[in-house]
Amino acid sequence: DAGVIQSPRHEVTEMGQEVTLRCKPISGHNSLFWYRQTMMRGLELLIYFNNNVPIDDSGMPEDRFSAKMPNASFSTLKIQPSEPRDSAVYFCASSLGIGTNEKLFFGSGTQLSVL
Amino acid sequence: GENVEQHPSTLSVQEGDSAVIKCTYSDSASNYFPWYKQELGKRPQLIIDIRSNVGEKKDQRIAVTLNKTAKHFSLHITETQPEDSAVYFCAANNAGNMLTFGGGTRLMVKP
Numbered sequence: 001d002a003g004v005i006q007s008p009r010h011e012v013t014e015m016g017q018e019v020t021l022r023c024k025p026i027s028g029h030n031s032l033f034w035y036r037q038t039m040m041r042g043l044e045l046l047i048y049f050n051n052n053v054p055i056d057d058s059g060m061p062e063d064r065f066s067a068k069m070p071n072a073s074f075s076t077l078k079i080q081p082s083e084p085r086d087s088a089v090y091f092c093a094s095s096l097g098i099g100t101n102e103k104l105f106f107g108s109g110t111q112l113s114v115l
Numbered sequence: 116g117e118n119v120e121q122h123p124s125t126l127s128v129q130e131g132d133s134a135v136i137k138c139t140y141s142d143s144a145s146n147y148f149p150w151y152k153q154e155l156g157k158r159p160q161l162i163i164d165i166r167s168n169v170g171e172k173k174d175q176r177i178a179v180t181l182n183k184t185a186k187h188f189s190l191h192i193t194e195t196q197p198e199d200s201a202v203y204f205c206a207a208n209n210a211g212n213m214l215t216f217g218g219g220t221r222l223m224v225k226p
Contacts, residue, residue, distance in 0.1 A: 043159070043204060043216040056213065091158065098212045103149070106158040 004107035006092050012113045018080040021110045023092030024073055029105075031098050034067055034077050035091040037109070043091075049075065050098055082114045117142040117209035121217025129225050134195050136220045138205035139187040145207040148181060148188045149214070153202045162203075163190070195224045 005024040013019055025032045033048040047057040049069045057067070064083070069075040079086055089109045095102040118141040128134050140148075149164035165172045165179045165188065172179050176195075181188040188207075192199055202221050206214040 042218045045213060045215075048213065102212075103161055103164070104214060106160070108158050 004092055004094050004105055006090075006107035006110050008110060009108060010111045010113075012115065013082055014115050015083055016081045017114075018078065019082045019086075019112060019114075021077040021090050021092075021112070023075045023077070023107060025075070025092070025094030026105055027073070029094035029096055030072075031095045031102065032069060032075050033093040033095075033104070034075070035093060035106075037089045037091060038087075046077070048098075055098075079112075082112075084114045087112055087114050117145060117207055117215040119205060119207050119215050119217040121205050121220055123220060124218065125221045125223070127223045127225065128195050130195060130197060132195055134192045134199070134222055134224075136190045136203055136205070136222070137187060138189070138207075138217050139185075140207040140215075141186065142207065142209055143183075143186065144210055145186075147208040147212075148179070149206050150177075150179060150190050151204045151206065151216075153204065153219075155201070159204060192222075195222075197224050197226050200224045 007022045031050050034046040036044045046059045047067045048055055052069045065079055067077045089111050091109045092107045093104045095104050121138045146167035150162050151159035152162045153159040163174050163177050163179055165181050170181055176193050178191045200223050202219045204219050205217040
């Protein structure tokens, strides 16, 4: 398996533009997570899905952020409109399920820069 | 919710020395404690984890200890090597089995 696949690896955009980040979880994994990593705040959980259903989006910072998982092999995180303070590395991760036996596997991340 | 504190934020050791990173957590119901290593520009990767039914686990040069009474757990790296240089994150699960991460420790191993 190729692991969790994220695209793009790097995204540079201007303030106010829409940004869409993409993720393909490991085949067979039922849970998918979106994290944001910054120097100031570390690794923050934004939202997670179980069996394609959003379970907890309390980490989503604002209404400008939205996430979807239309099927078991694809998820998107959208920021609209983007702001400079959204600049961060966004990681997608997946696991077999939700529980103490479920190891988390991260994608390579998307480095987002909003100018 | 769960709160995980990690110390120190940076740690510099000489090659061959040991390194210890400590974490505390707040939720007494937490029962799963993984450690992730993140090299510069790379993804976090699981290096070792421990569950609440054991107090210690070893894997070659790394070991984790858990004290449930005190609600703290530690990562021990012995005989450090330059390739151990990275940011290390501890984590603990919460009531919903979601992971809360510590703030990270930047380990620098000087040759």
